[in-house]
Amino acid sequence: MISLTEVRKEYPGGVVALDGVSLEIGGGELVAIVGPSGSGKSTMLNMLGTLDRPTSGGVRIAGYDTARLSDAQLSALRARRIGFVFQQFHLSPGVSALENVADGLLYCGRRPAERRRRATAALERVGLGHRVRHRPSELSGGERQRVALARAVVGDPPLLLADEPTGSLDSAAGAGVMDLLLDLHAAGTTVVLITHDREIAERLPRRVHMRDGRMVQDSAAPPLAAVNARRALAGDRGGSTAIANERQAP
Amino acid sequence: MTAAVLHPARMWPGDLLKVGAVGLRTRPLRATLSALGIAIGIAAMVAVVGISASSRADLDRTLDALGTNLLTVGPGRTMFGADAQLPEESEAMVGRIGPVTAVAAVGRVSSARVYRTRLIPAAQSGGITTFAARIPLLATVGATLRSGTWLNDATARYPAVVLGASAANRLGIGHAGPDVRVLIGGVYFTVVGILEPVALAPELDPAALIGWAAAQSTLRFDGHPTTIYTRAAEAQVEAVRDVLGATANPRSPNEVEVSRPSDALPAKRAAGEAFTGLLLGLGAVALLVGGVGVANTMVISVLERRAEIGLRRSLGATRGQIRIQFLAESLLLSALGGVGGALLGAAVTAGYAMYQDWPPVTPAVALFGGVAATLVIGGLAGLYPALRAARLSPTEALAAT
Ligand SMILES: Nc1ncnc2c1ncn2[C@@H]1O[C@H](COP(=O)(O)OP(=O)(O)OP(=O)(O)O)[C@@H](O)[C@H]1O
Ligand SMILES: [Mg+2]
Numbered sequence: 001m002i003s004l005t006e007v008r009k010e011y012p013g014g015v016v017a018l019d020g021v022s023l024e025i026g027g028g029e030l031v032a033i034v035g036p037s038g039s040g041k042s043t044m045l046n047m048l049g050t051l052d053r054p055t056s057g058g059v060r061i062a063g064y065d066t067a068r069l070s071d072a073q074l075s076a077l078r079a080r081r082i083g084f085v086f087q088q089f090h091l092s093p094g095v096s097a098l099e100n101v102a103d104g105l106l107y108c109g110r111r112p113a114e115r116r117r118r119a120t121a122a123l124e125r126v127g128l129g130h131r132v133r134h135r136p137s138e139l140s141g142g143e144r145q146r147v148a149l150a151r152a153v154v155g156d157p158p159l160l161l162a163d164e165p166t167g168s169l170d171s172a173a174g175a176g177v178m179d180l181l182l183d184l185h186a187a188g189t190t191v192v193l194i195t196h197d198r199e200i201a202e203r204l205p206r207r208v209h210m211r212d213g214r215m216v217q218d219s220a221a222p223p224l225a226a227v228n229a230r231r232a233l234a235g236d237r238g239g240s241t242a243i244a245n246e247r248q249a250p
Numbered sequence: 251m252t253a254a255v256l257h258p259a260r261m262w263p264g265d266l267l268k269v270g271a272v273g274l275r276t277r278p279l280r281a282t283l284s285a286l287g288i289a290i291g292i293a294a295m296v297a298v299v300g301i302s303a304s305s306r307a308d309l310d311r312t313l314d315a316l317g318t319n320l321l322t323v324g325p326g327r328t329m330f331g332a333d334a335q336l337p338e339e340s341e342a343m344v345g346r347i348g349p350v351t352a353v354a355a356v357g358r359v360s361s362a363r364v365y366r367t368r369l370i371p372a373a374q375s376g377g378i379t380t381f382a383a384r385i386p387l388l389a390t391v392g393a394t395l396r397s398g399t400w401l402n403d404a405t406a407r408y409p410a411v412v413l414g415a416s417a418a419n420r421l422g423i424g425h426a427g428p429d430v431r432v433l434i435g436g437v438y439f440t441v442v443g444i445l446e447p448v449a450l451a452p453e454l455d456p457a458a459l460i461g462w463a464a465a466q467s468t469l470r471f472d473g474h475p476t477t478i479y480t481r482a483a484e485a486q487v488e489a490v491r492d493v494l495g496a497t498a499n500p501r502s503p504n505e506v507e508v509s510r511p512s513d514a515l516p517a518k519r520a521a522g523e524a525f526t527g528l529l530l531g532l533g534a535v536a537l538l539v540g541g542v543g544v545a546n547t548m549v550i551s552v553l554e555r556r557a558e559i560g561l562r563r564s565l566g567a568t569r570g571q572i573r574i575q576f577l578a579e580s581l582l583l584s585a586l587g588g589v590g591g592a593l594l595g596a597a598v599t600a601g602y603a604m605y606q607d608w609p610p611v612t613p614a615v616a617l618f619g620g621v622a623a624t625l626v627i628g629g630l631a632g633l634y635p636a637l638r639a640a641r642l643s644p645t646e647a648l649a650a651t
Contacts, residue, residue, distance in 0.1 A: 046644075046645050049564065051563070051564060051643075051644040051645050051648070052643065052644070052645045064256070069256065071568065071569060072258045072568045072569070072570070073255075073256040073257075073258070075258050075563070075566050075567060075568040075569075075571075076256040076257055076258040076259070076566060076568075077256055077566075078563075078564060078565070078566045079258065079259065079565065079566020079567075080256075080566070084564045084565075086561075086648065088557070090557055090558075090560070090561040090648070092272070092276075092558065093276065094272075094275055094276040103565065104565055106261070106265060106269070106562075106565065106567075107258070107259060107261070107562075107565055107566035107567050107568075107571065108259055108566065109259025109260060109261075111262070112262070112264070112265070151565075
């Protein structure tokens, strides 16, 4: 589903946010990206979501080599294959939950009636069937994030990317959102989420640890890779191992 | 791994409209105010064009009623710059021109001042001119009476007078009657009639008109016409005009002034045209200011809505779709102002025309031109903000809060 090879991202001004990250994520996986603030987690998620292009290295998403796609084609890829959830929800304040969710299909070429029908179904799926007409300002934080989640999945994207979806929620509301993500994973969606919450991360089948723009540990990697990763963490720049599906920072 | 070629989906026109209206719906007051600038400019321009068109329509209506075949002959100046005189027989000669259908002369009775009573000092002459008038004058110039009757063969020989509209006002005389008298050159004349204002011969309004014979017998009128009014067959007006000078004064045709009063009416209206131009210019400036207002609103809108732009990009909007969203918003904003302004301008035109008793005319060209102009302005005003919105990178836009 996702394959990063030697992805490097350098921002203007010389900040290297990603320093040669290689990572494979298979279809249907549920992966947590963890690491200290500023370690490049969001930057990596932007690469996975094709919101930004790497300075160098390859990004393949759903079989497409993103370097070969035009900006408009990347937009189409996002419209059909990728759903996003953000910490700040990013809901339109003036319109109802239903319209916010229906907007998730706006750039897929679907007719308004179908968009509304599917938006209603998506809201029911996140347990907000009774809040369809409410505006974001009339919803709690947890409800808002569930609306945002419904918008992300209304088009049934195979890939869902979430950047600290529970970051601004209390633990109960966060748990509700996490349950929904687990449900989606169970239904076959590939989910990649960034979280600061250790407890949440511990519950997930695979964790990718980031530090200073490098991947320092991948919980799905076999022991050797984990050792190498620990060595890399200690400052030993040993030769990179290239094990399919699990790679570590060089 | 091969995958199908990706194509961004087209947006439905209805969705485009809805997306373009997002800014208007979420910030209605700001939208209204910036549309108002455009509306004022368009309203001013539509009203100016509409009012001058209504005025012209009224003029056409007036000319239709008055006829454009009235010609006047008057004495010009001699070679040496002195006032010329028309020969006494000039009226009869003009009447002999084939296509001339009516002729009537008036002759100024100089030194015959007009007063209401003897009590008014001679120095206060009141600006009323006394004319000896021929009987057919009324029909020839198309004058109508407000009160009383016109001169006839009998009253023309006696001290009877018909007052022009403003002359009657100045003398404070409201209606004619056997007991209403004025002093002309020291002789009491009975006011037998009062005229309505004469559109084609406004010089008759501040005049006292008395019979030709009475003028000669009581006021020592010299019998020289000062203006000869003629009507000619419509198709022959120009031909008649060419021969009038030589006919009225064969010995010195250069000393004759011929004019067509109906030509002067549009010229009189045209005097207001410079003012119209000024108002149009003001309207254009208002429109420009309105356009700048819309551009300003759009720039702010793009700045404020960076997060929304980022979100839309993450939902799959292409740069083009973001561009067209903000362009549509700008166009909607100014079209709103344009349509509102056109309606307002038409309403102002209708109100003013009604007040002036003109037929209200708002040229369709002005309405459509106005709305089209606002679309051009909206497009120009929205272009730069839309380009900026589309250029934003999705991550940069999402980072803004
Ligand atoms: N647009 C940008 N321009 C310049 N530097 C940037 C930009 N975005 C991020 N960075 C830098 O890149 C590094 C990685 O940032 P990133 O947002 O990926 O961190 P993060 O792991 O998501 O942190 P957090 O947990 O605080 O969200 C940081 O040092 C940050 O300052
Ligand atoms: Mg982050």
